[in-house]
Amino acid sequence: MDLDAVRAFVAAADAGQFQGAAAELSLTQQAVSKRIAGLEKELAVRLFTRSARGVRPTVDGQAFLPHARDLLAAAERAAASVRPGSRALRVDVIGRRLAPAGLLRDFRRAHPDTPLDVVTLFDADAAIAAVRSGTIDAAFRAVTRPPRELPEGIEAVRVHDEPIQLLTGPGHALAGARSVAPADLAGHRIWMPGIVTGTEWAAYYDALADAFGMTIEATGPDFGTEPLLDTIADTGSLATLVGEQTRLVWPADDDLRRIALRDPVPVYPHSLIWRADNPHPALGTLRDHLAAARAGADDGATWTPAWAG
Structure with a gap:
């Protein structure tokens, strides 16, 4: 179903005239009329009774109106689920009882308005593939390969030594x-x-x-x-x-x-992995938070594998 036509129908029903709907949608009155006519043809019913004073939903139009509103609301929710800044930041952790989950809890306390979607993938290879495909925004993992061997566009920075x-x-x-x-x-x-x-x-x-x-x-x-x-x-x-x-x-x-x-x-070297071109605003906030926390850490006499740098 053409959502633009559904949007024109709802706007006309609310305004009581095609001209008012056109003004709300920044369209011409002819474009609104054409979209609604196409919707009526698709549904095989008349949605409006037209008169000199404007338009009024028919019985079929009144029946369709709440469903039309639901369609538009569902479309907005669907778009928001993947829109950077609207959807939750999707982050992979190695386990929900392990240190990276605690780092995210600290981040959430510092930024309570930032929605998070926490997932658990199997290993670093699966996490890097998910970051690369855009399935997730970031992952906490130990990175056993040098930066030059990571896929193009993938960045990794050591953020926590446990x-x-x-x-x-x-x-x-x-x-x-x-x-x-x-x-x-x-x-x-x-x-x-x-x-x-x-x-x-x-x-x-x-x-x-x-x-x-x-x-x-x-x-x-x-x-x-x-x-x-x-x-x-x-x-x-x-x-x-x-x-x-x-x-x-x-x-x-x-x-x-x-x-x-x-x-x-x-110490176990936890790194944050992300895609360099990811525009999600909360990703930068998370990176800044982790960098500030690491800056205050006392490394002391520690050991990590040679591949950890």
Whole structure:
């Protein structure tokens, strides 16, 4: 259905004359009359009774009028859903309990009027492809390739370094430590069944294990966070690694211990990825917010893989 004709019909019904509708739509009276005539032909009904005093909707016109208004409202909602500045900023995070989701919560508190649409894609390759196609506006990911190897028009800037912690149960040999050096984890079994070969997080933990002589096991089924925590709590032989800002909840009886890693502090390098020609105004606001937050961070003695720069 021709929405311009529907818009002319609604304007004429509201104005009670074609001339008033023409003035509202910045058209000639002849153009309004032609559009409405075309709509009447398409619907095979007369929509107006015409007289010297103006126009009045017929019974069919009165029946069609609320649906016509709904059509125009739906068209506006559809356009707003993809119009920069009107639609929400679509951002990918690696997980809703992980640090990037927390960065977005901080951004939302600082800019409460900025609508956000948060999605979770599988890995960095999927996120970069989605940014490139315009499916999303930005993504928080570790970027394992140099900038020159990113697709043309794709930009990436490191925005947040998240310290990695050791998580143990109460019976683990390191459970009483306030902090542990990464090199001291050599010989201890680190269990991370969620690691998927070929992903950016697998690349990070492979580099971490190689740098400090750790053994990180990814064997066994990944049933999710809660079964992993239950296993760590019940055994003294296994521990795992988590981000400092990863949100975890466990029963008090599990008595799990989050232990800082020091000398150096391994940090996970979160980058923001976006398309250079993306005009969404909130994207610039998000980038400025992240840059300001990073400027106030104390890097200290940290470690990241060589590919993180």
